[in-house]
Amino acid sequence: MPVVTMALVFLLAVVVSTFVVRLLPIRVPLPLLQIAIGAVLSQFFGFEVTFEPYLFLLLFIPPLLFLDGWRIPKGAFLHDWRAILTLAIGLVVFTVAGMGYFIHWLLPAVPLAVAFALAAILSPTDPVAVSAMTANAPVPSRLMHILEGESLLNDATGLVCFTFAVTAVMTGQFSPTSASWHFMLVAGGGVLTGVAVTWAIGRLNRFLVRRAGEEPAPQILVSLLIPFAAYLAAEHLHVSGILAAAVAGIAMHYGELSDRPLPATRMQRAAVWDTVQAALNGIIFVLLGDQLPRMLRQLPDVAAQVGTHTPWHLLGYMAVITLALGVLRFAWVSIAAFAGVTYARFKGEARTMPSLRLRAVASAAGVRGAITLAGILTLPLLLPDGDAFPARDAVILIAMGVIVLSLLIASVALPLLARGLIAGDPALEISGSRHDEAHARVAATEAAIRRIEQALADTPADAANQALRSEAGLRVLDVYQRRLDYGDPSGEKLTDIRRLAAAERSLRLKALAAERDELYRLCRTHAIEDDLMRRLVREVDLIESSLTPRAAH
Structure with missing residues (x-):
């Protein structure tokens, strides 16, 4: 099917989903409805898309992360930076270590290094999915800012860990010292690249505007191109393109505080970016739904490869892994909260332990999405010696199942857990x-x-x-x-x-x-x-x- 036709069908599916979700007698989260539409297109209309993960990462992830970085409240981000880094780095490493061993114990046919790769790509929460699933849940603003900040930064941590694990599978070697140094290089390089690209484009743009005047349309195109420029530059330098795109959005905000565009540019640009965000978000979930029928057809073969008795056992393992991810996340959130309260009391500050419900909301909001889907599909087909990559189909299938299950759990649990949370604990809102x-x-x-x-x-x-x-x-x-x-x-x-x-x-x-x-x-x-x-x-x-x-x- 021609690419243009596919793009138009996906856009039409996004438009239809926004109307259908408002017409349904019961409230259904928009991402789940879009996944269902994608599955219908694939199952009944033969609309199956060959998924190209590298192209997916380039076209979808940079603009969405750029927009999140641009619009996330920077003051709230800086205020809770300890909590954000604890989740974005500490929780990812904790998840990789805990889930790696757990997956290998649960499915011995999956080698330990491959299990670590699966755990690493399941560790990042997705900013698109988090925002979509909390749209109808009254999540307190401070907690929402922490979750958004976490999902912005943990992608780099998870993808770097994923790269290390895949390298260990391919070479049979792993060095913690080398991995730590490489992580610092990749993350730091991504941050510097995002800032440098935004600064350079901003300087050139201001020079041209002073000479030729400002028109809204070219300025909007410049803002649309910046995330791709930051991502491609970072990938060319072999650092984190995802982190570069997110940081470029943050740098864009601070650059405009001193050199501001015309009001017409700001208003038209906001409308264009809102449209881009809605379209890309919707297409991501429609794409995920499009992969589901193919995934279900592969269940018997994959179940036989990993030694499970029936496909139902493999589905059960997906549910167990999803629940285990939630348990680990809840444990880490509780440990981090206790450590924060203890440190505050040591400094003489009055602080109480977050409620059980608040910690449960933070755990249920750990939704997996586009980053996990795109990352797991980049697994190599063959090892250097020509053998097939071990358990590749199984871990891809498990990752896709965890994405769908995490969305289902969040769509049910978040509204129930978050109901009345703000009224019960006003301190959760940003004061003043x-x-x-x-x-x-x-x-x-x-x-x-x-x-x-x-x-x-x-x-x-x-x-x-x-x-x-x-x-x-x-x-x-x-x-x-x-x-x-x-x-x-x-x-x-x-x-x-x-x-x-x-x-x-x-x-x-x-x-x-x-x-x-x-x-x-x-x-x-x-x-x-x-x-x-x-x-x-x-x-x-x-x-x-x-x-x-x-x-x-």
Whole structure:
């Protein structure tokens, strides 16, 4: 089937799934529905796709990780960096060690090194799946930020461990010292590459914009190309392309705090990236569903290869491995929480142990997805001596089964476990969020008033112009003063703003620019979170777009 046809069918399946999920009488997680649609396409319409893992990694993973890195609240990320690194590195190593031995004990036909490779590729949680499965679950914001940060960083850890295990299978040798050094090199190189690529493209882009002016369409294309540039550059240097793409998104955020695009660029770019995110997320799950019928047809042969009696035994092993992953995750979360509480009390801080339900939510949110699927399919077909890679079909089948089961468990367990969690423990929310928003609005309004007063002081000597600008200035000042006095967040209606005179429009644009500058300054000084800054800047952009001549027509 032509590639174009496949792409169009997948996009159509994503569109259909978004409507169907809203029309169903019961709430079904969108990823599960998309997996079901993919399975129907494969089983009843013969729509089977030959999965190319390297192409999959290139086309899907960099833009999604880039967007997650771009939009994740950086202040919350830095606030909980210990918890994030504990999960992103410590939990991955703990899972690889524990599950490697467990899988080999459960299925002796799977060599120990291959079992470690399977455990390594099952260790990363998937940011796409985590976000999708928690969309309908009231997960506290602080916990959600920790889970997002974990899923951003643990991909590199898991894939590096996977590479080490596969190398051990291929060569029969493994050195912990060499592995540790290689991990530092791969992870550190990925971070540096992501920062360097984003910085270089940003500098070149700013130079061209200053010379030729800014147009939204080229700027959107630049943002779409950055994650691929970071990923390919890192892969060329043999460091972590996945980590480079995620870090490029983080670097993109900080770069725009000092050199900001036009409001039209920001608004159009946000719409384009939202569309890209929805399309890629949906296609990933449809692709996974497309592989399921083929996986089920292979069950008897694979069961015979690993020495199980029936395919049902192999399905049972998939369930046992999935549950074991959850148990290990719960144990690590509990150990890490206890260590954190003990350390805080040693420093004289008052901190209590997270509740059992909170630890269960953190464990159930460990959903596997695209990274696991793409990684396991990169297993070599043959060993260097020409023999078949041991138990390759079995570990691929097990990995796919664990992905589906983890999605099913999360879709059922997360809404039940998270229900009432926020109300029961307000400390789980990021403190001061409402206060920060009110403070940011007041600060932006005061900055706008100062900018208007400064513009009025610089009024030309022409008496007619002075009278016109003074009247316009008083009208705009009245808008912002009412906002301070009565807490009106929107000012005048947009229809009234469009009818204002040109002088008033000019002053209003200066005031809005002052608001935006103040919001960026508050974000740079960490007075407000970047997600709040983006939301308030978007409000300013929407008002400004209504005042521009192009919008007025």
